[in-house]
Amino acid sequence: MKCDRLRLYVVLDRELSRGRGLSHVTELALAGGAGVIQLRGKTWSGLELYREAVALGPLVKSYGALLIINDRVDVALAVQADGVHVGQEDLPAEAVRRLLAPRGVLGVSVGSLEEARAAAKVADYVSVGPVFPTATKPDAGPSVGLDLLRHVAAAVGVPVLAIGGIHAGNVQGCVQAGAAGVAVVSAVVAADDPEEAAAAILRAGWRDAGAGQGCR
């Protein structure tokens, strides 16, 4: 996959979108330079997730970005999404790799160097976090800090994303620690202006790139 798309990876969250529809928030995030959009709906029905993914697909594609479905490989396959992201409590990454065609993007959340090494055998990227404290995902456990991010980035041969409490003010530290990109929820979807919030994160992390320039 084109690595620069991973610079800004936006995870959608309906509850945090302040009444704005997910398509609207997605369009703003894409306009601000997001290269990957992840659809997550842990408590949604399969039908709800399917319908939302069908609605988002053409929009995400029109920006040359990737649509990744959280957890539900079947939904991703049904809507021909670009890939799937799984955590350690979802289907095992090896099983997901077999279900996705070789070209499907597979991302795996990791919380330790051991998990990162195992995931990197089959994943196209891994995400490490929560790097900073976050209120978005209360079950995510204590923050792991930049040290684990640095160790994982040095140890694995796939792009590493930082996630958890990331915003324009701390993205540079993540990049310096070796992150290929950052995954954010609140910092974009809950922002007054999601487009500007996305662009600001990209400017802060990659001064040499225009907002979203690397993602098209």
Added chain:
Amino acid sequence: MKCDRLRLYVVLDRELSRGRGLSHVTELALAGGAGVIQLRGKTWSGLELYREAVALGPLVKSYGALLIINDRVDVALAVQADGVHVGQEDLPAEAVRRLLAPRGVLGVSVGSLEEARAAAKVADYVSVGPVFPTATKPDAGPSVGLDLLRHVAAAVGVPVLAIGGIHAGNVQGCVQAGAAGVAVVSAVVAADDPEEAAAAILRAGWRDAGAGQGCR
């Protein structure tokens, strides 16, 4: 699919199993003649469902019965289960049909004649219910009675299962209304003796068949 396997279709439920493991309950149900075992875990993680399905697969196969996964097509594919059962709030049946190989068994829950006709275009069987009042699935809506079962069985070209509040005392009415079989939860998994409970349902519904005889 061999229709007589559908005579007794047992839907597993951990909460109703009275502390007995699902493998134990499954073995008893199979010994009593169940021809299909459905694994359902709406609130479970993908990993939990995957592990349980991996554990049940060889056991169900050893009895010549079918293992059906509720809702999660990806889990079914990952463990090479025999098929998938979806409701009206899950992935659309047409999408599931495409994901399963042609040989994968697809079942669909229907609550009206219209839903039954639509589902029968792609499904291997449909289930109609709740035929009788049931406390097992509080969200299942009011019972539809034997009339809908009769109408669906007369209208569609695939086997029809009755579900909802079924036990040895009312199974015969379902069969007379045209059901190819009955799907039960509590009547088997919560029974003092799941094996005898399963066998009793088969005896009551199909007097000419020995317990489980039609399922091997």
